[in-house]
Amino acid sequence: MSKVKGFTLIELVIVIAILGILSAIAIPKFIDLSSDALAASQKGMSGAIKSSHAIAIADLKTFPDVTELATYVNGENIVAVTTGIQVDIDGTNYIVPTYTDSNCSAATGALTAKVQCVGSIP
Numbered sequence: 224m225s226k227v228k229g230f231t232l233i234e235l236v237i238v239i240a241i242l243g244i245l246s247a248i249a250i251p252k253f254i255d256l257s258s259d260a261l262a263a264s265q266k267g268m269s270g271a272i273k274s275s276h277a278i279a280i281a282d283l284k285t286f287p288d289v290t291e292l293a294t295y296v297n298g299e300n301i302v303a304v305t306t307g308i309q310v311d312i313d314g315t316n317y318i319v320p321t322y323t324d325s326n327c328s329a330a331t332g333a334l335t336a337k338v339q340c341v342g343s344i345p
Contacts, residue, residue, distance in 0.1 A: 264312045269343040272296055272308050272319045276341045286337040289321055305333055307342070317344045 275295040279287040287295070293303035300311035307320040307330075320342040321331045327340040 261312070265317060265344040268298075268310050268312060268317070269319050269341070271298070272310075273341045276338060286339050288335045288337055289331055290334045292321065292338050292341075303334055305336075306330055310344075319344055 272292070275297075276287070276292055279292055279295040282295075283291065289305070289307070290303045293301055293308055296308060296310075298310070300309075302309040304318060307318045309316050309318050311317075321336075321338040322340040322342065323329045323331055323336050323338070325339045327342055331338060
C-alpha cells in the first residue's frame, strides 16, 4: 500500500470554517474604524480651533473676528467664512461654527464679527 501525504477533507473544512468565523469577527471592526476616524478628526479640528481662539484672545487682548481667528489656526485649507472656520478633512469641507456670544447661540454673520465662542462640527 502506498501512503498519500496531504490533508483530509474534514481537516480542510475545519480550517475554512475557523477562518470564516475569524473574518466575520474582524471585518466589522475594520469597517467601523473609518467612521470613528472621521469623528475623531472632526473633534480634533474643533478642539484645535477652540485652542486657537484662546491663544488669539490672549494675544490680541480682545475677542478676534472670524478672519483673525482663521490666521491663528495652523493647517492647510483653513478658510474664514461668515458662519465660522472652514476646514478640509479628507477632501471634504466642514465648518466649525463661531458665535458672537459666550453661550454659543448667536452665530456669526460676517467675517468682521467678533468671535466669543467656538462650536463643534455638527
